[in-house]
Amino acid sequence: MTTLASNYWNPYLETMAPEELRRLQLEKFQRIIAWAYERSPFYRELYSQAGLEPGDIKTWQDVRRVPTVDKGMLKSAQEAQPFPYGSRLCVPLEQVAEFRQTSGTTGTPVYQADTWQDWEWWSECWSYILWAQGYRATDRVFIPFGYNIFVAFWAGHYAAEKLGCEVVPGGVLDTASRVLKIKELQATALMGTPTYMLNMADVAKNRLGIDPAGLAIKRITCAGEPGASLPSTKKRMEEAWGAKVFDHAGATEIGAWSYECTAQCGGIHANEGMFLVEIEDPMTGEIIEEPGRKGKMIITALDRLAQPCLRFDSKDIIEWAAEPCPCGRTYRIIKGGVQGRADDITKVKGVLLSPSAIEEVVRGFDELADEYEVVVERIGDNDKITLKVEFNPGAQATEQEVLGRLKDQLRLKTNLGYQIEVHPLGSLTRYEVKARRFKDTRHLH
Structure with a gap:
């Protein structure tokens, strides 16, 4: 069986000195890009078109020259042979031990192959x-x-x-x-x-x-x-x-790349022994190293063999925290976890709106039930936002008082006005897996 020797079985990864960890990440990146280039027609063509070969990757500046990939590119690659994984596959089909796929909420799912080593x-x-x-x-x-x-x-x-x-x-x-x-x-x-x-x-x-x-x-x-x-x-x-x-964040095509620890310091650790997490300014393409600046996550799974995930544009919006976690782990902290997705942030009435900002406001009202729904629609030349909520029984404040405070907080946190509808308790849709509470219908008109 074709394997790639790995050193992720290291109990000291989480407490490595940062400079030692960075050296390990660079070594792993050099190894996985060579693996992908040699075995995947998809990656070989991508890097050849960029004028890159694995031997060119010697420094962190070289890493940033490597082209990013996105979900659309992965979907296109799987249209080639071998079925159903396509030209990203780096191992013979007989070495594929596990099949998974993305949820397909944005169209055709990405099919993900894993060897048994990948599953371990x-x-x-x-x-x-x-x-x-x-x-x-x-x-x-x-x-x-x-x-x-x-x-x-x-x-x-x-x-x-x-x-x-x-x-x-x-x-x-x-x-x-x-x-x-x-x-x-x-x-x-x-x-x-x-x-x-x-x-x-x-x-x-x-x-x-x-x-x-x-x-x-x-x-x-x-x-x-x-x-x-x-x-x-x-x-x-x-x-x-x-x-x-x-909290924890991960994805089918990436892996389980982060986690909150018992110190609960207001963020999640990037699992830096097994992943390279970069934050890219969506406007300039600059890699953000300093804390306090939001950007989209570009991530590499450093040890995944069957279908490597190299500099994947996840669209997740994150930022580095200024302080290390008091737990003693040296893995960096992503402040506030994943704060939304670049493709979820939409412009309404000229204002950039993130669905998570609405959730933070609504869930801050004890008088309101857990479920809610947001509908954005186009009425003539104007955008209209409707927020549907349910009230918990036994609320101390009147409905009018709660709705007044809710409108004020939404205006303060999102800079937008909302039409608020009160629905009977239990009448809004309940979800078992990922919720779909934010519904933008403007594209339907």
């Missing part, structure tokens, strides 16, 4: 995540998602086993049955999207009469949405479940 790498990445969040062999981990062709929490499942945890797969159960199973088995940990964690808590309390904070859950690992790094959403989940909530 996935598990190792997630082991760092779970260990940093306090998972130990004494945990009983309930994973409430439909096991499918999306990567979702598959690797989290195997990493929990690797750490010695007991894993309970929640597969085909409905939400109520999952809550009851969590109670029956006294599960201590959960994994899921922020949306579904709030949905489960709502079902437990309002349909089953079970207070989720009274269950045995101690920690929850979230992924798939930026909510777990938004203070108001994190607060809601932690109060609902009586547990600590931790």
Whole structure:
């Protein structure tokens, strides 16, 4: 079997001196670009057109000369042979051990092949995540998602086993049955999207009469949405479940590239032993090294073999934190986690709007229920934003008072005005995986 020797099995990666870690990253980048150039027609053509060969990559400035790729390019590459992965594949088909695909919410999904070594790498990445969040062999981990062709929490499942945890797969159960199973088995940990964690808590309390904070859950690992790094959403989940909530970010075509640790310093660690994370100014293309400047993430998976991910334009908006994490890890901190996506940020009435800014405001109102929806539409020559909300029962303030404060906060945080509609509790769409609360219909006209 064709393999690439790797040194990610290093227990000291997280505490390496920064200069030593940078040397390791450069070595790994040189190795993976040579691997991709030699074995993938897609990457060889891309780099040849740019006048680059692997031997040209000697410094960090050379790394920045390497062309970026995006999801559209990956989709085009898979139209070639071999089916279904195309010209990005770097190993014979018989060495592919795992199939996954992206969710396909933006069109044709990206098909992702992994060798068994890749899958071990996935598990190792997630082991760092779970260990940093306090998972130990004494945990009983309930994973409430439909096991499918999306990567979702598959690797989290195997990493929990690797750490010695007991894993309970929640597969085909409905939400109520999952809550009851969590109670029956006294599960201590959960994994899921922020949306579904709030949905489960709502079902437990309002349909089953079970207070989720009274269950045995101690920690929850979230992924798939930026909510777990938004203070108001994190607060809601932690109060609902009586547990600590931790964020994580990853993607099918990239890997599990970041995690929040128990220090919870207001950001997530970039898993720099296994990934090269760069932040690019979307206007100038400059690589941002200093803290406090937002840009889009360009990321390289340094150890993935079957379909390497090299300088991938993820569209995720991130920024470096100014201070290191007090946990002692030397991996840099991404302040506030993933703050949105470059392709989600849209201009409304001449103002740049990020959906996560709306979520932060709405989730800061205890009087409002967890679910909401935003619709942007074109009325004549003008844009209209409608925010649909639900009220929790027993709110102390009047509806008029809450809506007045809500409009003021939205204007303050987003510089826009909103038409607010109040809907009956439970009437808005509930989501089990990634939510689709922001709906821009202007392109339909």
